[in-house]
Each structure stands twice: as structure tokens, then as C-alpha cells.
Amino acid sequence: MNQSLLNPFATPAIPESVHQVLAPQTETACLCARFNPRGLFAGQYIAAARADCAVAIYDLETRSLVRFLEGHVRPVTSLDWSSTGRFLVSGSMDWNVVVWDLKKREGGARTRTIRFDAPVSQVTFAPGTSRVLLVVLESQQAIVVDLRRKKRRRMAIPSEASSGQAGPSKWQTMELKIDLAQRHAEESGEDDAGLPPITAALFHPSGAYIFAGTTRGEILAFSFQDSPSPSSSSATCRLIARSNISGSSAIREMALDRSGRSIVVNSNDRSIRVIAIEVPPLSPINKAPPSSPDAVVSISTVHRFQDLVNRTPWNGVGFSGDGEYIYAGAAHQAAHNVYIWDRGSGILDKILEGPREPLVDADWHPVRPLILSVNVSGSLNVWFTPNAENWSAYAPGFEELEENVEYEEGEDEFDLEDEEEERRRRENDEEEGGEIDLWTLVGAPAPARGVGGTIFDVERRVKGQGDRDGQKMEVDEEQGADEQWQYAWAEDEELDGEDFALHVVLQDFQSRDYRDADTT
Amino acid sequence: MPDLSAFSRDGKDDASIPLSSANPATSSQEAAVSPLNYSPIFTLYGHTRSCSSLAFSPDGLLLASASADKTAKIWSLRTGSLLHTLRGHRGGISQLAWSPCGRYVVTASDDRSLAVWSVAPGGEASMESSAEHQQHAPSSSSSTTPGSVLRHLQGHTSYVFCCAWSPQSNLIASGSFDETVRVWDVSKGTCHRTIAAHSEAVTDVDFNRDGTLIASCSYDGLIRLWDVPTGLCLATLPQPASSPTTSIKFSPSSTHLLASSLDSTLRLWDVGLGRVVKTYRPEREAGRRGEEGEGTTTIGGGRMYQNEKFAIKASFVLGPSPAHDTPSSRHQRRTYIVAGSEDCRLYFWDVQTRRLAAVLGGHHRDVVSAVAVHPTQPILASAALDHDLAIKVYFDAGPQRSREDGAAGAPNEAEMAAEGHQGQADEMKIEQEAADPVATAPVAQ
Secondary structure, X not given: OHHHOOOXXXXXXXXXXXXXXXXXXXOOOEEEEEEOOOOOOOOOEEEEEEOOOEEEEEEOOOOEEEEEEEOOOXXXXXXXXXXXXXXXXXXXXXXXXXXXXXXXXXXXXXXXXXXXXXXXXXXXXXXXXXXEEEEEEOOOOEEEEEOOEEEXXXXXXXXXXXXXXXXXXEEXXXXXXXXXXXXXXXXXXXXXXXXXXXXXXXXXXXXXXXXXXXXXXXXXXXEEEOOOOOXXXXXXXXXXXXXEOOOOOOEEEEEEOOOXXXXXXXXXXXXXXXXXXXXXXXXXXXXXXXXXXXXXXXXXXXXXXXXXXXXXXXXXXXXXXXXXXXXXXXXOOOOOEEEEEEOOOOOEEEEEEOOOOOEEEEEEOOOXXXXXXXXXXXXXXXXXXXXXXXXXXXXXXXXXOOOOOOOOOOOXXXXXXXXXXXXXXXXXXXXXXXXXXXXXXXXXXXXXXXXXXXXXXXXXXXXXXXXXXXXXXXXXXXXXXXXXXXXXXXXXXXXXXXXXXXXOOHHHHHHOOOOOOEOO | OXXXXXXOOOOHHHOOOXXXXXXXXXXXXXXXXXXXXXXXXXXXXXXXXXXXXXXXOOOOOEEEEXXXXXXXXXXXXXXXXXXXXXXXXXXXXXXEEEOOOOOEEXXXXXXXXXXXXXXXXXXXXXXXXXXXXXXXXXXXXXXXXXXXXXXXXXXXXXXXXXXXXXXXXXXXXXXXXXXXXXXXXXXXXXXXXXXXXXXXXXXXXXXXXXXXXXXXXXXXXXXXXXXXXXXXXXXXXXXXXXXXEEEEEEOOOOOEEEEEEOOOEEEEEEOOOOEEEEEEOOEOOOOOEOOOOOOOOOOOOOOOOOOOOOOOOEEEEEOOOOOOOOOOOHHHOOEEEEEEXXXXXXXXXXXOOOXXXXXXXXXXXXXXXXXXXXXXXXXXXXXXXXXXXXXXXXXXXXXXXXXXXXXXXXXXXXXXXXXXXXXXXXXXXXXXXXXXXXXXXXXXX
């Protein structure tokens, strides 16, 4: 909200130097760090995934630790924030994904734990909801997890007297997992080995498409159709486009810009590509992707960056908050560099050089020109350019001049002002001024739900019509008769419309040894 | 020289009518029935000197009051009883503020420091004395002792006059007579930034909705906007005639600023445009506009807002819903501005039309020094200076229900008030603070 008052020409768009270092008290490697990208308090918190199996959340302004989430037993490899900033999901090498509710205090923050068959390498929330996740495992599968569905399992009574009858049944909350490759194979009738292994995946901001990168350098686009009503079975995923972009080298990671029209791809051939994506618009009524098979998603490479001199591999790529710049961290062994390119022209704008330690991950602030980069030793470097003092802000008539200017008096310099006239004019202005809106929030950073809404917004509208967690149950044709799926509507904790801020907890932190992380 | 007989000290002229605009003597320019219909539901006694500041907690269950008697008190709105007395300051307290999570209260005091106190949410009445607090308190449980000092923020070199929490509750901004605004890091308890803000005492500070701007105002007649991440000045809004400005508040959308100054005027500034969009002047109830400044001729019978000496904070207040019993969005309800006046009354202006909408008088015997607005219910609280140590809490039951249906009109928390609420202007719930059972530990020097 201070953006409207900041002079866009005075503040540089690219950060220039390191200014602060947040070092954790105990030396532990940090594998991933993310700003909270959306909501009213976007960019004020940094979540860091640590090798000591915890997730630490820092406050950017005070450089101090606000939350410390313990629960994993192996190093945490990946993190994502939900759209309101209230939920955090973390994936770790202990084959688990944990969803944390940051509104609760330390002990009860862990909301859901989901087990998989392999270590988790990447996890993200689906846009607009905290109940659907996209998980990429090290076994190179991409799985969409739907936490809204509950499975009810019938338990048979041990005694044989009532054989054939259903025993008492109880609800077990189990998630619905959709393996993209499997689902595609089932729906298209192809062989399961038809799709190459997937190494990176992300949701389009509308939630209707999933883009996945494979070990063979292809990008696959799936159309994801959610099914909000309990009467149909689970969501469907269909492969609708496939495009090879990087020869035969595997894709390591992908990042989307805020508008959803470009993806930056980091692949094993040490080059970064910017891909332009065009998707057909969602149907405005129920926000479903167009179901006709002619719906075309076009994928085309726009730019390609590589460092030909040093052949550096890259770690941590992405777009700047407004999408104007592309950044990438260079994974040298003995240097800590962040490269910044201009998106329109593809020209390298800046190389930020930091302390001599290899870089593991980088993230750009959603609003301000500020970059966060993570060392292998776990310290977080914050890069920004300090603003120069604007002296003309101290009085309305002040203006900063480069050099002496000869003052020229205006014609009306010494006119006596008629005060009555002045007052009457002001009165008139106020009388004619229209209604003032004192309640609508304007100028806030990017809306929490993304431009145009997401497919998951439908569930809020349909919610009123369906039954609330009780009566309707549908038999999922894939499961046997013993198990039934029931669609449970999102509970209240999900539908927090408010923008969430992590409030300071004073006494708790004094009792721990986790002191503040700043060193300045 | 103003004619003081028009301002009756004991309010006898309008004691029985809570709603002044129903006075038929006023001109037809005022609406016949004002939409605002506040009447007192209880009175809280306990302070021994004038009350300087009142604030409702964010969850709406507690009321905090700060006083020149060096204490702050936390009252429960459900029962009207005193829950905690926050003792420890060595000088009178000028302002207090609740943290957005509702667990902590910061007080700004004349002993040049601020203190962050822990208050049990929901108004639990337990109060234990704590021998030592802050870093040395071993706490196995995660709860804090209610009423204890958690942080003592020292650094100002003169009286601290105002304080505000940032919406993320990680920072506190405070303004002082030493002409600076300090931003404090709450969890460390240290000064995060010192801003040389003005050339006179800083009288009020406020954060905007996402915590990126601080607005500060001062007796030098300037309002300045500061960028929180960098501490730089972003804009200066000079008040006309450099009139000392005593109160500043962001609108809920943070696009406008309400500033009140010591020439008895309130102004609504548009932050983006940097100019005044509405002015609220003292208006004689008879419809004639009073002239600014000294030398106002008072024709007896009308009441006029006056603020020329004391720093009284003004707030936004929502009017009632147009249709009763149905919740309506904020956009459908009219917004008003409420301010306490030196003639012992509360004045309400309609934000859009700039006209005086209601005058609430007859409840205080001294200058109304503090007004607080409840976050969700149509409840107000007001307090006055030394000659009147009562804190009054008012409820707006709606225009049609004030006489008949008192029980249904009362707020959910104040069940006791419903019994007595039959349109009487007198107080019905009085709480005496007979003895202070617990002495909380003194604030460490």
C-alpha cells in the first residue's frame, strides 16, 4: 500500500547489494526458502526448509524467527504457502507431506500428514485452496492429492454369526491421490509406460491445468477437471499437450509467473528457458476448462539463457514479482551469484555476488525489489537496494534540484489572496466531491485468489447446495463395495477470507533457545 | 470571549435526552430523528485521576482504559467488572493500544517508556502476582501470567504520548514529546528504528491496514507518512494554518486519514491525492455554521463542538443497518465520525455530508477526553478528565427499539444491561474497585 506513494523512478527495480543476513542460530543447511507470495501481508514472511528437519518462519522486517515447526524426521526438501498465507505445506525426505495451520500455536500447528511411497521432492498447493496439493516424488511420479475427500471403510465384525452383513463402520480420513501418469493411462487407454517420468510439476493459476516436466525434456500439459459435486467421481486429468523443449536433458525445476503466461524452466543441460503458455480461457459459468478435445494449449520457447563461459548449473529460478525480470541462482562451488535477466529482451541485467558459499535456492519478493538467496550453510541473504532519502517529501513545495536554478517570479507572486474566496472555493469542492469509500481496500498487493478466480472457487458456490458432511455417499467404482468415498466440504478453517498475519507470541519464544536470527 | 453559560458543566440542560437531535428547537436542517441512538448501559468506576485513553479489544469482549493515575485497567464487557489493573508505570499513561491478536496491550507513559502487558484473552479473571518476568521467567506452559509486563520499551527521552501496533503485531510505533517516532521490535523489546519526525511533540501515530505506512501528526501542524520497511518520509500533509494536530487515524480502507486539530476542526485527507476532501467544523445545532477561531458569537441554546486545548482522539463509527435484524455489509451503512468535545459531550458527524448528525450529552461532567468504538457491535465508550472519573459505555439499540424492546436490543455480552435498559439515561451497572487484591510487579527500571 505504500507503493502508490513510492516514486517508481527513484526505487530501482533490481536489488543491488546484500544488506542483511539471517543466519539461524544453529548451523544447519537450508534447502529451500520462500516468501509468502499472496495476501495482504505478501512478502513479509520467509519460510525456510531446513536440514535439521524443521521449518523456520522468519519475519522480514525484524529479521527474527516467528515460528519453528517441527514434525519431520528427515530434512525438509520443499515448501509452499497457501493463498491466504495461513497454511504451509512441506515435503521431506521422510516420505511425508505435512500441512501446517499457522493460526494455531506451536504445538497444534500440524494439520494433516500424508504418506507416500518415496521421498518427496516438490510439493505445491493448488491455487485458491489449501486442500488440494500437487506432489512430485523422487520416484518421478506426480500426484494430485485431494484432501477434501474422506474414505469410509467398513470394518467387519470378527464373529461369523452375522456373515454377510456390514459391521460397524467408521470414518477414516484418507486422501484421494491421483497419480497423473496412471490417470492418463487409464483414461486414454494407453500403456502405463506411455508417459515419461515426471520430475517437476506445477498448477496453472486458474487451477485448471497442470504442467509437468519430464526426464526427457518434455513439458506435458494436463487439463485438470475438479468435480465439486458428490455425485460424480473424483477429478479427471487428461493430457492435452506435449512439447519437447530441451532436447533430452531432464527438467529440474519450473516456476510460473504471476499471470500464468510464462514458465521458466531449468534443465540439466545447464540452460534456462522461458516458455510462453497459452491456454484457452475458463468458461465463466462454472469455471471449468473447456472440455472439447480441440482445446489447445500452446507451448513455445521464447528465450534461452545459459552461461557459456563457465557452464554453470542453475539452482532456484523464477520470475520477479511483476514478471519483468528472471532470476537464477548459479550453483558454483566457490561463489554465490544470482543472475538477473530482463524478460522482454533477454539481456543479462545484473549479476549479484555474495559471500563465497554455494547457493542452494533463491526467491524474489512478490512486491518489492528484493531477493532472498540461501547458502548451503543455511544462512539467508537478503539483497536489496537502500532507498535514498527523498527530501521533497518533507514539505509539499519542496523539489530536489540537481544544480542551482535561478528563481523566476510568477505574475501572481505578490498577489494578496482573498481568503473568503479561498474558503468558499474549498467549500464548493467538498460539497461537490462525491461519496467517499472508506471501506474498500485498494492498492493492496496481488489478490489472494489470483486473477479471474480458480476452479476451486466453484466449490464455494456449489457448497450451499450439497449436503454438509453427512448423508450423501457415493460408491467409487474403482474401489470395492467395502470402501466408499464421501466428499466432505471444506471445513471452516479453509474458508478464511481474511488476510492472515502471523502474530507475535511473546512468552513462548523467551522460553526457547531460538534467539533472533539476525547478525547485524 | 466565548460565553460560557452556553456550556453547562453539569449537563443539566440535556440530562434526560440521550439523543440531542430530537430536540424540537433545532432547525429543520437536522433530521427529525437521528439514526444514532446511543444510550448508556453501564458506568465503570475505578480510576483516581483523569482517563486519557480507551480501547476495545479486537475480539470485542474487553475494554482497556489508561489514566493519569499511572495505571491501566482492563474491564470485561460481559459482566462490567474490573479484570486487571496494570500497575508499574512511574508516570501517567497517555495512550494504550491492543495488539491485533488481542493478547497484549501496550501503554505509553510519562515515565518515557512503554510497556507491553499480557492480558488473558476472553477476559479470564485470574490474576497472579509475578515476581520476575520477561526473560527470566521460566515457563513450562505456553501461557503468560495475565497482567504482567512482557516488554519494557525504553529509549524515548521525553514523555511518550501515543502508541500503535502494526497489524502483524511485530512492531509498535510510538510518538513522544521528544519529537521523534520510534518503531520498536516487539519480540526483542528493542528500538528498531528512530525517526526524527517533527519539530514539535508527536501527538498521534497510526499504521495503515497492511503495516507498510505509519502516519504521524504533531503540534507543528504537519501530518507525515513514513514507509515502514525503510523508515523514509513519503509524504507531508500540512494542516491549514499549521493548526496543532492532535489525532490521526487511517480509514478502514487506508486510503483516507482523519485528522483532528486544535482549531475545533476535523479533516479527512485523501492519502493518494494529498489534499483535504472533507472538513468537519463545529456546527451550531440550530443549523448556523459557527465561525472558526476565536471571537465566535454564541447565541444561546445551541451546542457546539470545541477542541482547543486537549488532545482528544476521533474515530470512525458505523451507523445502524438500514434493515433491522439483517446483517448488512459495511457499504450499505452510513459512516460517522465521533469525537469528544471540551463541552463534555460527544459529537457525531456524517462522513459524506459533513453535517452534524448527533450530539450525545449529559453523561459527563468534564471534558470528554477519550472515546472508543467497538469493533463489531454498536457500542461506544467514553471517559472524561479529573472532575468526572466515570467511564461510560453506550449501546445503540436501534431507533425503534429504545423504549419498548430493551431486552432484545441489548448487545449479546451485556445481559445485565438488558434488564435495566428501558430508555433511562442513568447508569445501571456500577463497579467499584474496592481493593486491589494483587500488586503486579513494578516495571523494572
